[in-house]
Structures are given as C-alpha cells and as structure tokens.
Amino acid sequence: MSSTIPQNAKLLKNFFDLLSEYRPLFKQKRTFLRVVQLALGEIVVFARHTISQILMALGCNEEDWTAWYRVFSHDRFPYEAVRKLLLSQVLRDYGLEDLLVLAGDSTQTPRSSRKMEGSGWLRNLRTPPFMLGIHAAQRWFHGAVLLPEEASYSRALPVYWEAAFTPKSKPKAHEACTESQAALAFLIWLKEKLRQLGRAEQPLLMVADGAYDNLKLWQNLPQGVILLARSAKNRVLYHLPPAESKQGRGRKALYGERAKSPQTLWREKKGWRKVDIKVRGKLRHLQYRLQAPVLRKGAANCPLVLIIVRGKSNVRIRREPLPFLVNAIQNAAGEWILALPIETLLFWAWQRWEIEVAHRELKSNFGLGEKQCWHPKGAVLSVQWSAWLYALLLLAGYRTWGLASPSPVPSRWWRGAPRWSLNTLWRAYRACLWGEHEFRPLYSLTQGDWLEIDDFWQALGNSIFAAARS
Numbered sequence: 001m002s003s004t005i006p007q008n009a010k011l012l013k014n015f016f017d018l019l020s021e022y023r024p025l026f027k028q029k030r031t032f033l034r035v036v037q038l039a040l041g042e043i044v045v046f047a048r049h050t051i052s053q054i055l056m057a058l059g060c061n062e063e064d065w066t067a068w069y070r071v072f073s074h075d076r077f078p079y080e081a082v083r084k085l086l087l088s089q090v091l092r093d094y095g096l097e098d099l100l101v102l103a104g105d106s107t108q109t110p111r112s113s114r115k116m117e118g119s120g121w122l123r124n125l126r127t128p129p130f131m132l133g134i135h136a137a138q139r140w141f142h143g144a145v146l147l148p149e150e151a152s153y154s155r156a157l158p159v160y161w162e163a164a165f166t167p168k169s170k171p172k173a174h175e176a177c178t179e180s181q182a183a184l185a186f187l188i189w190l191k192e193k194l195r196q197l198g199r200a201e202q203p204l205l206m207v208a209d210g211a212y213d214n215l216k217l218w219q220n221l222p223q224g225v226i227l228l229a230r231s232a233k234n235r236v237l238y239h240l241p242p243a244e245s246k247q248g249r250g251r252k253a254l255y256g257e258r259a260k261s262p263q264t265l266w267r268e269k270k271g272w273r274k275v276d277i278k279v280r281g282k283l284r285h286l287q288y289r290l291q292a293p294v295l296r297k298g299a300a301n302c303p304l305v306l307i308i309v310r311g312k313s314n315v316r317i318r319r320e321p322l323p324f325l326v327n328a329i330q331n332a333a334g335e336w337i338l339a340l341p342i343e344t345l346l347f348w349a350w351q352r353w354e355i356e357v358a359h360r361e362l363k364s365n366f367g368l369g370e371k372q373c374w375h376p377k378g379a380v381l382s383v384q385w386s387a388w389l390y391a392l393l394l395l396a397g398y399r400t401w402g403l404a405s406p407s408p409v410p411s412r413w414w415r416g417a418p419r420w421s422l423n424t425l426w427r428a429y430r431a432c433l434w435g436e437h438e439f440r441p442l443y444s445l446t447q448g449d450w451l452e453i454d455d456f457w458q459a460l461g462n463s464i465f466a467a468a469r470s
Contacts, residue, residue, distance in 0.1 A: 012432040015396035018089060025081045034071055039389055042366075043429045049367025049386070072382045073375035079384045084193055086391060087159050090145050093398075096199060099340070101146040101348050102190070102206040103156055103355040104183045106164055108137040109369030109383060117379040120169025138369070139164045140383065141182035143190070144355050146207075146348065151404035152278040153419050156354040157394055158362075160186050161387040163380050173376035180214040184221075191222050205340065207352040213325055218299035221327060226339045228349055231323040233263040237294040237306065240336075254300040262323035265291060266308050275343060279350045281418055286311055286346065293328050293336035303328045303336050309346060324349060358390075361422045366390050397425045 019036065026032040041054035051068055055061050060068075071077050094100060111119040118138040127133035143160030164182040165171045177185075187206065194202050205226045213229040221227055239256035272287045287310050293303035305328045310321035326345060328336040338345065362368040368390075371382040397420065404419060417424070 008428050008432045011400040011428055014399045018392055018396055025078050031076050042389055049370045051371055072373050073378035077381055077385055082388055083159055087193055088197055099203045099205055103144045103146055103352050104206055104208045105355050106139055106141050106179045107359045108139055110135055110137045117376040118163055118165035118169050118171045120166050143186040146351055150402055152281055153403045154351045154354055156358040158387040158391045161384045179211050180217045183212055184217055187222050187225055207348050215298045218296060218302045228324055228326045228345055231325045234261055240293055255295055259294050262308055266321040277347050305338055362390055365422055
C-alpha cells in the first residue's frame with residue numbers, strides 16, 4: 001500500500017498543474033476559484049452531479065447559490081478558449097509528424113422536459129429494435145482525440161463538445177444542425193486551431209460510424225484530413241471515368257461504370273488478404289480486400305477506397321463483413337492508393353469504440369446532463385463543462401500512469417486491470433484528497449449488538465472509501 005502514495009500525489013499534482021493553466025482565461029480570480037471548487041466537488045460528490053449536490057459536498061449549501069449558477073448562465077466559463085487550451089495540452093504528447101487520430105460521434109442526454117434548450121423528441125436508444133420508442137433528449141456532437149497507442153490500448157479524450165440540436169427541438173440560443181454539419185464544423189475548427197498552434201501539417205485521421213458516410217462530408221472534407229467511415233452493405237459506388245470519356249459535345253463524364261457493391265464483393269471467394277492486428281491485448285486474425293478507386297454519386301471530386309474486413313469464421317457465431325470507405329491519395333505513378341497502411345487503418349477503426357466507452361462513462365458515472373440549468377446558455381455550457389472536466393481528469397491520469405500500466409488499487413488479491421478504468425481513477429483522486437486509507441474488516445462473530453460496537457461504526461467508512469458512485 002505504501003507504493004500508492006507517491007503515485008497518487010503525482011496524480012493530484014498533474015491535475016492541478018493542468019488546471020492552473022486555465023487561470024488567464026478568466027477575468028476575475030474569484031470566478032476561477034469557483035471553477036476549481038466545482039471541479040473538486042465533482043470528484044467527491046456521491047449523489048447526482050447537480051450544482052446543489054456539489055455545493056452540499058463542498059459544505060456551501062447554506063450560502064446563496066446564484067453565483068454558482070451564473071458561472072454557466074452568464075458565460076463566465078469561456079468554453080471556446082478552454083477547449084483550445086485543452087487541445088494544446090493534449091498535443092504535448094504528439095510530435096509534429098505524429099498521426100493525430102480523431103473520433104467523432106453523436107450522443108444524447110435525456111431530459112424530463114421539452115422546455116429545456118434543445119430538448120426534442122429523439123429515438124430512445126434503450127428501446128429494443130423490434131419496438132422503437134422516443135424520448136425527450138438533447139443531441140450533441142462529440143469530437144475526441146484518441147490518445148497514442150500503448151500496448152494496443154487507446155482512450156478517447158473529449159476536446160470538442162458542441163450542440164447538434166434538431167430543428168424540431170426549437171432551440172433559442174443555438175442553431176440547429178445535422179450530425180454531418182457538426183462533424184464538418186469540428187474538422188474546420190481543428191484545422192484552424194492546429195494552424196494557430198504551428199501544426200498546420202499535422203497528419204489527421206478521423207474514424208467514424210456509418211452516420212458520417214455522408215455526401216456533404218465527402219464533398220467538403222478539409223484538405224489533409226483522412227476520413228475512415230463505416231459504410232452500408234448496399235452502397236452504390238462508381239468507377240472513375242476513363243481518361244478519354246468525352247465524345248462530341250457536352251461536358252466530360254464525372255463517373256464511370258457502376259462498381260460492385262460491398263455485399264457483392266464479400267461473397268466472392270478470391271481476392272482476400274490476411275492481416276493480424278493486436279487490439280486491446282488480443283490478436284485478431286482478419287481478412288480484407290480493397291476496391292479502388294471508387295466514387296460516390298454526388299462526390300465526384302473525392303476518390304475513395306472501399307475496404308471490406310471480415311474476421312475468422314466461426315460455426316456458432318456468424319458476423320457479416322464490415323465495409324469501410326476512406327479517401328484515397330494519388331502516388332507518383334498516378335495511381336489512387338490508401339493514404340495510410342492497412343494495418344494502421346484497421347487498428348484505429350477498432351479503436352473507434354473508445355468514444356462509445358467515453359459516452360458510457362460520462363453518462364453512467366460522471367453525471368453528464370444531470371445539472372438542472374434551465375437558462376438557454378447554461379443548459380449547453382453545463383454539459384460542455386462536464387465533458388471538459390472528464391477530459392482533464394483523464395489527461396492527468398494518462399500523464400501519471402500512461403494507458404497500459406496497472407494503476408494502484410487498494411487490494412492485495414487483485415493486481416488491477418490491464419487498463420485503468422474511470423472508477424479506479426476516481427478512487428485514486430479521492431484517496432489523494434482524503435489521505436491514505438485502510439480497509440478494516442467487519443467480523444461476523446458478534447451477535448445482535450452491532451450498534452454498540454465502536455469498530456462497526458469505524459468500519460462504515462469502508463463503504464465511503466470503496467465507493468466510486470453512489
């Protein structure tokens with residue numbers, strides 16, 4: 001247990017070092033101190049992550065709460081400047097020529113009232129596919145950086161959290177947009193911030209699910225960005241037109257003959273290649289095939305490569321192959337090829353799941369969307385606050401332990417998971433703030449007089465020390 005003390009102390013130091021860099025972004029010192037107190041309250045609170053519960057955890061429940069709510073309703077938390085600084089902090093772990101991998105996806109925060117900013121009827125993802133339901137919720141776009149690979153692990157770090165409200169939700173202070181429009185805005189924002197940070201030539205790869213195999217995104221993809229998106233099995237694709245396709249009057253043909261669909265290609269037995277990829281500690285034996293170059297109808301200026309991947313066949317479990325589309329580059333011979341090695345693309349395609357893990361941790365454990373801020377600005381800024389603080393806590397953990405090194409755990413019989421979880425990280429922060437703790441056993445030999453035993457009352461602290469969420 002003594003080995004956990006310096007590690008935990010380093011964890012808290014890394015967190016406060018990162019947090020102190022945000023002081024110049026706030027006009028007043030007292031506003032920054034409120035932000036620091038709210039951050040500490042998020043760590044120690046056991047109940048729902050509402051502002052009132054955080055103030056009770058801080059012991060400030062007897063004073064006026066108005067100033068705390070104004071942090072969000074009066075734009076005193078400058079999120080635009082905050083996320084730029086967060087991006088610069090994350091980029092310290094990357095060289096100028098290192099590949100920066102991004103993940104983009106949308107998520108929802110359920111709401112109990114449609115009067116809250118951006119709340120509208122959306123598909124309830126908790127209902128079964130054979131009986132779809134709806135619920136009142138806000139839709140968000142989440143742009144994350146996938147941290148550098150370590151022992152086949154990675155982790156999604158939210159650097160961009162923006163409202164993607166639907167038109168029918170009738171937002172008052174924010175514009176409605178689609179998922180593809182939000183993703184394009186994220187890429188444009190990122191390219192501009194990289195230019196300001198002197199990283200205009202930073203290689204970028206964005207991995208996304210099928211919702212981002214979108215014509216608007218392919219048509220307006222910023223230069224230098226590689227997009228790897230999952231596609232549909234019946235996607236209509238075309239070959240490039242032949243070099244001498246113009247005959248007589250009229251413009252040159254934009255598309256060639258129709259190409260085979262992904263579903264047609266994966267039924268063919270020949271043309272498959274083997275590749276082995278280690279993901280999350282497991283070696284995966286995959287087969288893939290390529291079709292290049294191809295075009296999507298409406299995006300003739302963006303040649304693509306179709307990648308079809310399938311795993312090892314299993315008699316009991318049969319999974320359909322997965323089609324992906326990625327924009328191609330032209331080599332010196334004029335051929336359209338993959339911009340990155342196939343092993344790199346497939347590895348990060350599997351790591352896209354980390355953004356789903358981040359959504360689960362944010363909403364199930366970290367209380368994303370639980371703050372009851374009814375002001376149109378506060379309803380958005382309070383959610384962005386939670387995503388930013390989650391990223392800052394993870395970044396401090398990454399600077400302390402890395403990704404794959406076992407984190408300190410208060411147990412002698414468990415050495416820890418191959419990768420630390422949010423609960424483990426949270427427990428370490430609380431141990432730093434409350435001091436080192438030891439668990440005391442509760443003996444079951446005594447009968448009937450539990451409330452009269454001093455050891456019993458002292459051992460009730462075990463439930464507090466071990467709790468990661470109440």
